[in-house]
Amino acid sequence: MAKTLNVGLPVMLQSEPEIQAFLRAKERIENYGQSIGQPLNVGVFLFYLPFALKDENRERALENQSKYHVPILHAQASFQLKHNLVFSRNQDSSLEGRKDLLDTVIVQTAELKEHDTSKFPVDVDFNVGAYLCRQIPEKRPVPFIYSIDEILPQREEL
């Protein structure tokens, strides 16, 4: 018997039509796996775009999850400022008493998992925030873009 592969599909849980689309895709993909003798376990890959972290969408996602109980396989935040490899001082939310979005992501994921009967343990990851570009504008718009000459001496550390 082949090893079961876990497949995560991106779903915005605040959107009910997306959940329904996910459930159809899950059935279709798992059936395909069966037909080729490769067991597939399809679940949700949570991707926290800033929009998904607005209070009303967090509440809506929790309401939907308490209704659908979809299996969550993984959670990913986007840039998380002071948790990234590179960030500027004005992106450190703790300096101004602003909310730490990574905390919010972890709490939200834990709350969503409470309604998930799969019990599949979930990791939360985030974009490390280091990009390499061939051409960098003289005035760098964001701090996390490197030129090749900057990144090479620091590659191992990064």
Add this chain to the structure above:
Amino acid sequence: MKRISGGRIVLDVAHWAAARSAPELFEKNKAYEDKELLFKTEGIKSWDEYVERNPDLNSYIPHTRVFHMSNSTGLGVYLDEENLEKWGDVGTVEGLVPRSDFYKWLM
């Protein structure tokens, strides 16, 4: 990846596919400056070394916890006409998340 993930890799299959298509597309499009940048970044000197570092999907199975599969349009990066011809078109498939929603959610 194996070392720093502790065997808990979450592999984005679309990123893997893009990486595997790089040798063919870079050569076809004569993207030599980009190729040089890629080789320098990875610390390699040939496509053979590159392919060795970006192996086939089966090689990832023992170390991968979850395979992430997204719709073909990914995060809504759409190319202009000239670049579509060079680098490939994803077609008009909207996938699970429509293009308009991506723009809305990215705000």
